[in-house]
Amino acid sequence: MEAHIYDIDFTKAAAEEKLTRHxxxxxxxVFAELCPKAAAIIHLGATSCYVGDNTDLIILRDGYDLLLPKLAGCIHRLAGFADQYKSLPTLGFTHLQPAQLTTVGKRACLWLQELLMDERALRRARDDLRFRGVKGTTGTQASFLQLFNGDGSKVKELDQLVTKMAGFQRSFIICGQTYSRKVDVESIAVLSSLGATVHKICSDIRLLANMKELEEPFETTQIGSSAMPYKRNPMRSERVCSIARHLMTLQGNTLQTAATQWMERTLDDSANRRITLAEAFLSADSILVTLQNICEGIVVYPKVIERHIRQELPFMSAENVIMAMVKAGGDRQVCHEQIRVLSQEAGAQVKQHGLDNDLVERIRKSPYFVPILPYLDTLLEPSTFVGRAPEQVTEFLQEEVYPVLEQYKGQIGKPAVLEI
Known part of the structure; x- marks a missing residue:
């Protein structure tokens, strides 16, 4: 049998399956024809699920082993981006409306944090996998107990030996004909969750590309639109969102399958799982390769970011101006009213006439604010509005990101190449 592992006639097996429908x-x-001396004992005591389910568990484990370094590669690239731009102020958004300032690097850390959660979840899912092992038709090991003349210790030892040979530390003690389909639920759940993370990241990139604050990679020969030559559509991010959306839907499929497993097993899971499990891992692989490629070539436009800040910062600086006036001897309530009136006038210029925000100029021209004019520019310096964002990025990278990446040393660093 060992001598014929690598010369199996798969074409003949396919033809045989058309006849047997099994x-x-x-x-x-087909294997028995290659090994006539072993023909009488091939598959003795086993069931199709001994072959299929144990194989699926090996594939699930190996699938995680393929995905985890790719996920780490995305984390690695994004960590470098976050560190590079940890101090670059940018508008923060809540409700997609301008809010307090943050930094470009700090926003990237929001993405990173969720990717770290996914790395932990995928690693846990992989490490939680058990082998089905040698359990027989309904999981009772009755056939093998007969094979070993009632010696249960030998049945147990056989189970342990096969489990170890397959590269698993442990097998299920309890199973029906199949391993519990809850395993598929848990396995695909972490991949669907990864899909949600990557969809959020690429959606943010698409929104920021619309604002012209940053862009995904765009080659010199790349065409953005067949009709509009000037366009630079974020096609990579759009592709990721599309595939990630499909990946997220696969979770429901595994739940339906687990819920409808009758008694020790029913066969309406088989064709379904062959599609769902494969598509989940292939989809996850696709979005990770593309995300890494995006992270390797993100282009940031600081001047556009600065312009957007200038449009909004005067309103955000109102509290700083009030505090400065009070320190200079002013009355907080009087100052608040002065700022309120000037803000409304400046807001009208922006909203009704499409002009730039001129609140700062109105403050400069107001006799009331003369005491703080010498250091008004300091009060409006964007870097003073980002709080501890730069320090938070550094702490996060050092304490949470780099220790995870250390586990993948030697497995990350190669660029992700997209053929199309």
Whole structure:
């Protein structure tokens, strides 16, 4: 049997399956022809799910082993981006309306934090996997107990040996004909969650591209639109969102399958799982490769960001101006009213006439604010409005990101290349 592992005639097995309409038995028949001395014992005591389910568990484990370094690669690239722009002020948004300032790097850390959660979830899901092992038709190991003449210790030892040979530390003690389909629920749940994370990241990139504050990579020969030559559509991010949306929907499929497993098993899970499990891992792989490619080439436009800040910062600086006036001997309530009136006038210029925000100029021209005019520019310096954002980025990278990346040393660093 060992001598014929690598010369199986898969074409013949496919033809046999058309006749028997049974995938495992087709392979048993073809393999038996290669190993005539072993023909009588091939598959003895086993069931199709011994082959299929144990194989699926190996594939799930190996799938995680392929995805985790790619996820770490995205984290690695995004960490470098966050560190590079940790001190660059930018408008923060709540309700998609301008709010207090943050920094470009701090926003990237919001993305990073969720990717770290996904890394932990994928790693846990992989490490939680158990082998189905040698359990027989309904999970009772009855056939193997008969094979070993009632010696339960040998049945247990066989189970442990096969489990170890497959690279697992432990197998399920309890199962039906299949391993519990809750395993699929848990396995795909973490991938669907990853899909939500990456969708959020790329949605943010698309919104920021609309504001012209940053862009995903765009080659010199790339065409953004067949009709509008000037366009630079964020096609990579759009592709990621599209595939991630599909990935997120697959979670419901596994829940339906787990819920409808009758007794020890029913076969309406089989065709479904062959699609769902494969598509989930392939979708996750696709979005991670594309996300890394995006993170390797994000372009930031500081001047556009600065312009947007100038449009909004005068309103945000009102409290700073009031505090400064009070320190200079002014009355807080009087100052508040002065600022309120000037803000309304400046707001009308912006909203009704499409002009720039001129609140600062109105403050400069007002006799009331003469005491603070010498240091008004200091009060309006954007870097003084970002709080501890730069320090938070540094702390986050050092305490939470780099220790995770250390686990993938030697597995990350290669660029992600997209063919199309």
């Amino acid at each position: 995938d495992v038995m087709a392979h048993v028949h």
